[in-house]
Amino acid sequence: MKQQTRIILVASLTINFLWLFGSSFFELYNDPNEAMRQVRALAVKSLQKFDLESVNSPKAILIDSVLDCILDPLSKDQEADEPSKPTTLSTALKIAQESTLRKVIHKLQLELSEKKAVISFLSQPIINDHDFGYTHNGSLFCAKGDIDFLFVVPSAPHFFDRRESARRRDLYRFTKDRRNKAKLLFFLGKPQFGPDFQEIQSQIDKEVETYGDIIQENFEDVYKNIRLKAVSMLKWTSTYCRAARFVIRTDDDIRFDIGNSLAALQSKSLSYTDFILGERKDNGSPMRKVSHKWYVSPKEYPQENYPPYAYGALLGYPISTVALLYQAALRVEPIWMEDVYLTGICAPKVGVPILRDDNFVFDHEVY
Numbered sequence: 001m002k003q004q005t006r007i008i009l010v011a012s013l014t015i016n017f018l019w020l021f022g023s024s025f026f027e028l029y030n031d032p033n034e035a036m037r038q039v040r041a042l043a044v045k046s047l048q049k050f051d052l053e054s055v056n057s058p059k060a061i062l063i064d065s066v067l068d069c070i071l072d073p074l075s076k077d078q079e080a081d082e083p084s085k086p087t088t089l090s091t092a093l094k095i096a097q098e099s100t101l102r103k104v105i106h107k108l109q110l111e112l113s114e115k116k117a118v119i120s121f122l123s124q125p126i127i128n129d130h131d132f133g134y135t136h137n138g139s140l141f142c143a144k145g146d147i148d149f150l151f152v153v154p155s156a157p158h159f160f161d162r163r164e165s166a167r168r169r170d171l172y173r174f175t176k177d178r179r180n181k182a183k184l185l186f187f188l189g190k191p192q193f194g195p196d197f198q199e200i201q202s203q204i205d206k207e208v209e210t211y212g213d214i215i216q217e218n219f220e221d222v223y224k225n226i227r228l229k230a231v232s233m234l235k236w237t238s239t240y241c242r243a244a245r246f247v248i249r250t251d252d253d254i255r256f257d258i259g260n261s262l263a264a265l266q267s268k269s270l271s272y273t274d275f276i277l278g279e280r281k282d283n284g285s286p287m288r289k290v291s292h293k294w295y296v297s298p299k300e301y302p303q304e305n306y307p308p309y310a311y312g313a314l315l316g317y318p319i320s321t322v323a324l325l326y327q328a329a330l331r332v333e334p335i336w337m338e339d340v341y342l343t344g345i346c347a348p349k350v351g352v353p354i355l356r357d358d359n360f361v362f363d364h365e366v367y
């Protein structure tokens with residue numbers, strides 16, 4: 001038997017013995033505290049016989065704590081009538097810990113009910129399938145991996161010159177520097193049907209061969225189809241570029257600070273798993289002037305106001321958010337204004353908040 005175990009055994013036997021005759025001790029001493037001290041002293045004395053070098057030896061301290069445990073109920077009885085002292089350090093700590101625990105549980109319960117709402121939303125059937133084929137699928141574009149930032153840029157099929165000048169700009173150069181682990185892709189639909197359809201398409205085919213930076217999906221690329229364009233970018237990215245960490249959706253006619261923007265995006269990802277970072281527009285409302293470029297009919301969107309949304313010209317999100325937004329877009333009644341639709345109407349359905357940051361902003365550039 002180990003020495004420690006033997007001592008504890010002896011200690012508890014001794015205490016049992018003292019316990020039996022304890023009442024007579026309390027009769028001997030009128031002061032219960034004094035009786036306690038005597039009981040303890042006697043116990044320690046009898047235990048010292050068992051190989052205890054000194055009262056302060058580790059073994060003695062061990063026995064003392066054993067005694068404390070056994071005698072504790074006794075002393076509790078004695079102190080029951082005294083006022084309690086809730087302000088001791090340990091009580092304060094206990095209260096603080098309990099309150100933290102309650103907060104943590106409350107937060108987890110909130111998160112759980114939000115997640116349940118998202119799951120039940122995503123269990124609903126698809127009402128807007130996005131099932132177009134690809135003319136250029138770029139399925140190997142992300143295959144070589146290690147992409148921190150994927151820039152996706154909507155572009156009209158016949159905008160050859162604008163893509164050409166975009167390839168001379170800082171952002172494109174940034175993505176060509178391997179150290180930045182960044183890539184850029186233009187997203188096109190099919191050229192508008194007409195006499196020059198074939199010519200435009202074969203020029204795009206050549207462009208793909210030369211630069212390999214174009215994804216072309218088979219829906220008709222007209223302005224009113226910008227929602228399909230936006231959804232096609234979400235679909236392609238969440239299908240073929242799962243290895244990217246962040247996706248930045250940007251137009252080719254804006255200016256923004258690349259370094260600051262990417263730093264802001266990364267910093268937000270420390271506090272949020274899924275989010276949209278962008279310039280948020282509160283109190284927006286649908287344009288009801290029929291001739292206006294942004295006209296939205298009351299039939300398409302009956303409410304007077306838009307929910308808060310983020311301008312589509314510059315948006316950043318983690319790759320996991322792209323998949324959520326895409327799945328939401330398959331299940332939410334569409335309006336053609338893509339930024340209102342995706343960031344204002346779809347995002348809340350999948351619990352994705354819109355965040356803003358002073359370093360994630362853009363200016364329009366006149367072409």
Ligand SMILES: *[C@@H]1O[C@H](CO)[C@@H](O)[C@H](O)[C@H]1NC(C)=O
Nearest residue numbers: 134135136137138139140240
């Ligand atoms: C992508 O396109 C290439 C040829 O353009 C084709 O061989 C390949 O099967 C396509 N991949 C997918 C996944 O559709």
